[in-house]
Amino acid sequence: MALIEVEGVHVRFGDRVVLESIDLAVPEGEFHGVMGPNGAGKTTFFNVLTGRVKPSRGSIRLAGEDVTGLRPQLIAAKGVARSFQIMTLFDDFSARENIMVGLPAFRVRGFDMHRAASADSDLAEQASDILAMVGLTDRADVRAKDLSYGDRRALEIAVALGQNPRVLCLDEPTSGLGTDGVQRLSQLVSQLKRKLTIVAIEHDMEFLFSLADRISVIHWGQVIARGAPQELQQNEWVKRSNLGRFA
Amino acid sequence: MIATYQSDSARLITPTMMWLFLALATVPLWIARIGLYPYLGIEILIWSIYALAFNLVLGTAGLPSFGHGAYFGIGAYAFGLCQFNVVANLWVCLAAAFVIAGLAGALVALFISHRRGIYYAFMTIAFGQIFWTVAIKSHKVTGGEDGLLKIARLPADLGFASIDLAGNVSFYYFVLLVFGVAVIAMWRLVHSPYGRVIAAIKQSETRAAHLGYNVWLYKASIFTLSAAISGFAGGLFAMAQLAAFPDVMSLHQSGYVVMMTLVGGGLVSFWGPVVGVFLFLTARDVIGALTNAWMLYFGLLFMAVVLFRPEGVAGAVAAAWQNRSLYSMRRQGGSALRLLFGGGRWR
C-alpha cells in the first residue's frame, strides 16, 4: 500500500474543468516530482491533496485512510505539510517565530492563554534546529518581510519542515532562486530524501531529474506520463518541450 | 531592543505597567486641583478596559468589528437587571455582565467567523444595530430610550468585610484594581501561544490553516472573549453612571471605540487603546468646556492619523522612544489598515 493514493480526482471551477482525472500513488520515502505546463492544474492538485479544494469526484487516501475533502487543518494534523508557490509567510513575525508557530508542540498549546510563548526555550530550540537546516541561523530574529527573496523562499520550506511532517509537498521551491540557492536546496532535499515522502512541483528540470525517484507529467487535466527520470526522457511531451536535456 | 521586548512579553507585570499603575493611583490626589473630577478618571479606566478588549479583535486578530458597543451595552444592562431581578451582589452581577455579553458575542461569532475584511465589518455593524434596536424597543426590560435607571454601586463584599463603593474616590480605586487585573490578563493573553496564533491568523489565514489550526474556532473564540470583557467593562460603566442607556450601543458610539483605538495606535501597540481613550475623554472634557465642536477636532485628528500616521500616537511615541525607524512602524500600521479594510489577504 502506498502512503499517498489518489484516484480519479476531478476538479472544476464553475464550468471550467481544471483536473479531469488524476491518479497517483506515492510509496513511503519516495521523492515524487510533478511537472507540466503553466496552468495545467499542478497547484490545484496540491490544493486538493492538502484540503484546500474539495474535488468533485475521486478520492485521496493517506496511509490507507480516506481523507478526501477533509479541512486543511485536519490534513495538516495527519502529517501533511506544504509550501506555497506564492509565498505565504507571517510577515510581521521573525523567521524563528514563523517556524515556532508551526511546530506540533506549539499547536497542541494553541489554546494556552496564560504562559508567554517566548518563555518556552524548548520551542525556540526546536525552531533553531530547523533554521540551521535551511541556513537561516543568523537571520533568526529578522522579520520575515525584511528577509531577502532567497531567504524567504528558504523560510517558506522551513515552516513546512517545522511541522515534522510525513509528507512534504513543495510547490515550485526553486522558483526565483539563483544557482547558489538551487544548489543549497538540492543539498537540503537530498538530506531529507528517504526520511520523508516528498512531492514537488518543479519547472527546473535539472533539479527534478537529478533528485526525483519518479516524475508525473500533468497536462490536459491528466497524468500524461509517469516514470523514472531516464524513462521520461523518451516521452513525447518532455522531448517536445525540450525539458529533458539536463538529465 | 528585541531582547527587551521578549523579556517583557514573558513578564507578569512589566515596568511600564508598574509606572502606569502607580501614576494612576495618585490621580484622586490632584485631579480636582487642575479643575477636573475623579469621575473622569473612572470613565477613562472603564473605557480603557473596553478599548483594550476591543483591540483584541481589531489589533491582535485584525478583524474590523464596528458594532462592539453592543457588548459594552449588553454588559451594562446585564449588570442592572441582575441587580434588580437576581441578586444584588457585586461579584455575581459583574460575572453576569461578562457571561451575558460573552454569549451575545458567541452568537454573533457563529455567523461572522468565516468572513474577514469589509464583509466582516458589515456583519458586525448589522448585528450591532440589531442589539441596539432590541434594547430601544424592549421598553419593559431596558427602559427603552429612558434607560435602566437607579442602578446602585453595590458594595464589594469580601466575606469578612464589605467595602462601600458609592463615593467616586473609593469607586475609582476599585476600578483601578480591576483595570490592573484586566491589563495583566490581556497582556498575558496576547503574548501567550493563543495570542500568537491569533496574530498569525491575522497575517495569513491560509498558512495558519495548513499548519493545523482551526482558523474559524480561533476567530470565533477571540471575538467571544473580547465581547465578554467589553461586557464586563459595560457592567462597571453601569455602576459609574448609576444607569444603563442604549446610546453606547449605537453605531455612532461603537465608532468612538474604533476612533480611540486607531488614534491611540492599537494596530501596532498594546497600549494604543489606553492612549486613545485618554486623549478622547480628556479632549471631550477640556476642549469640550471651551467649544461644542470638540468632536470636530478629534475627528480631524482621527483622519490625520488614518491618513498619515497609521501607527497612531502610541506607535509614534514608542518609535521615538526605542529609536526605531518611524518608517517601518508606519509600514506596519499601514499594512494593518490595508488588511482591515482591503478585505484581507487570501491566497
Ligand SMILES: Nc1ncnc2c1ncn2[C@@H]1O[C@H](COP(=O)(O)OP(=O)(O)OP(=O)(O)O)[C@@H](O)[C@H]1O
Ligand atoms: N480557485 C479557483 N477558481 C477558479 N479558477 C482557478 C482557481 N484556482 C485555479 N484556477 C484555474 O485553474 C487553472 C490551473 O491553475 P493552477 O494554479 O493549478 O496551475 P499550475 O499548474 O499550478 O500553473 P503554474 O505552473 O503557473 O503554477 C488556471 O487556469 C487557474 O486560473
Ligand SMILES: [Mg+2]
Ligand atoms: Mg502552480
